[in-house]
Amino acid sequence: MISVEEATRIILSNRYKPETVSVALEQAGNAFLAEAISADRDFPPFDRVSMDGIAISSAAFAAGQREFVVDGVQAAGVPQKRLGSGTHCLEVMTGAVVPEGVDLVIRYEDIEIANGKAIVMSDEHFRGQNIHSQGADVRRGDVLLLPGTLLSPAEIALLASVGKSKVLVRRYPKTAVVSTGDELVDITATPEEHQIRRSNSYALAAALREAGVSPGMFHIPDQEGRLRDDLRGIASDHELIILTGGVSRGKFDYVPAILQELGVEMHFHGVAQRPGKPFWFGTAKDGKTFFALPGNPVSTYMCLYRYVLPWLRQSMGSTTSPLTAFLAEDFTFMPIVTCFLQVRCRVADGKLMASPAPGGGSGDFANLGQVDGFLELPAESTVFRAGDVYPYVPFRLLE
């Protein structure tokens, strides 16, 4: 059995190497960028009016002039106009090009317009006011986004502004979620007394979909031959294979042996943690990655959020570091293994406060509906004090 730290190190040193794929901008949300994006123009691309009002010469204003004949209107989306006389003005609209011959925009709130003349009612005006200068934010050629950036709506807007209707992103691995266990029946079936419905694979698939991956879902009975044949087929069609169940010390836990038969190199089997001790991890020579998660629902869930999803994100280019949270109440845990404590987590006065809600053990997945994530309590200690700060693995958004 290895430590949580060692398991993390091994997993993260066996990352997936994503290919790139071109997608429509509308489909690029939540993807990781695979190209550097530069500005094709200055931002703004011209001296831009940033308030509705009138545009005048600041020299005329400084010389004491307060009344300006309105020559016309410079609307947004119209080529640049020219002020006829240095003592006149143009009405200008937000987003318009600043007309030639002016260098000050005074907003409507500060003027009155009557009989074709604008009268300025206030004095605190200066050259450049309400003008967003060409290139003030970004210069043409500046790098806007680097490869590996996760594309949130803000980045989507930037990509739109430089005309990237198609964008190169990193392709997520083709992923299979594979459940095993003869006690599991389909969710549309009525289970016999000794059976339960599959639920782990639905949780795994839903979490992967949130992360941007659309996995295939498979179930294999606990029969050595079936497991060998089915897994061989699934492995040939997928790059990331996430199994749940069949990985412990039971008589029908064939998964580790069969994966090795299929040529998958085992990196570890067993991690000093609760839940999730029987966790198995391996890779194949062709770069395919196999996470075999313990079948107890809470174990499956913890391993997914603590190991699989960070591996996936870091493989795609993410460089984010783990969260931390305050333990809100004293907690005691005797075994000398890392404890992934189920917690409710709230932000109170700027602090992440994690309240223990351990539930009934690794089989009690009803409890997962009541909590928000896992607080990672280190193996070396047994008594954990309210107010201490520990790594926090969220599986639900902060509220």
Next chain:
Amino acid sequence: MISVEEATRIILSNRYKPETVSVALEQAGNAFLAEAISADRDFPPFDRVSMDGIAISSAAFAAGQREFVVDGVQAAGVPQKRLGSGTHCLEVMTGAVVPEGVDLVIRYEDIEIANGKAIVMSDEHFRGQNIHSQGADVRRGDVLLLPGTLLSPAEIALLASVGKSKVLVRRYPKTAVVSTGDELVDITATPEEHQIRRSNSYALAAALREAGVSPGMFHIPDQEGRLRDDLRGIASDHELIILTGGVSRGKFDYVPAILQELGVEMHFHGVAQRPGKPFWFGTAKDGKTFFALPGNPVSTYMCLYRYVLPWLRQSMGSTTSPLTAFLAEDFTFMPIVTCFLQVRCRVADGKLMASPAPGGGSGDFANLGQVDGFLELPAESTVFRAGDVYPYVPFRLLE
């Protein structure tokens, strides 16, 4: 002009009333539940083996017996077996029914098996050990999930376990994103010098898709007639209409007048905030909701995350409260309006630390790629101190 608090109150008292719709469980992630979900069986539905090992009678063990003849195997997914003799044992697998006649499971790590006999190597064993009792977590009929619950992967697993292959969820409003502004050209076009490409509508659409909504996207030029006709058509086909641009004091800002012409009741126009002052909000008698956001990109973005998305989530049933964060550096802001300060936000030692990164104003959307959210600095103050805590509006996941 009204305050941010008043604008919030008005918006949230005009919620959308969602209909319910039945969706396949695989499609229910990120949706809000529209029905109460009860347990159709106890959880676990039977006394369940929670460790691989042997099952024995605790009375025999308490009487000093340490060697047990192995009668056979109780696998998972197989009907309950019966222990032939009170002094024998059965091998039992995780997930199996606890056989009749036993009440203690001892894991393989604590025994040795040879010549058809299991010898227990340790003494600390007790009745019920490694048995997850029927109904320990949930009783048949217990309510597992209430209407209004946001369905994360944990809830999806619960729904699977009770056989909900189809689930009633609240239907998101049919949504239109409408940009206006004659300076805007399609992202596939090469803009003239006085033009820029549309980007706001892409940001809005991407953020809505993250929230679970697939909006239609429309662009209308700044012409009164076109705006009236197109908006009438869009309003007839959609329930939530989010406009960007055309809402300020410019000569071609027809949006507020035309919405009122179309029978939309204006609730406010103008909020004491920066950015986003010209923000307009209205509703129609038939329940349709209109957010007309200022066209400056940062204003659009702020209003979306501060007003539109919380309105949407609360309409669907969410009861979450806003986040708060520590201001990481002193900041000064003179105007007597609420300042939505762009910040980078990191969790350090359990605290959300928000560092000011104000960028170049409401037109500088390149800056949005560098920040994580808005810190909401109240209108009454002008000097904000490092270490103070304020409401935090994230638009990017915490890292």
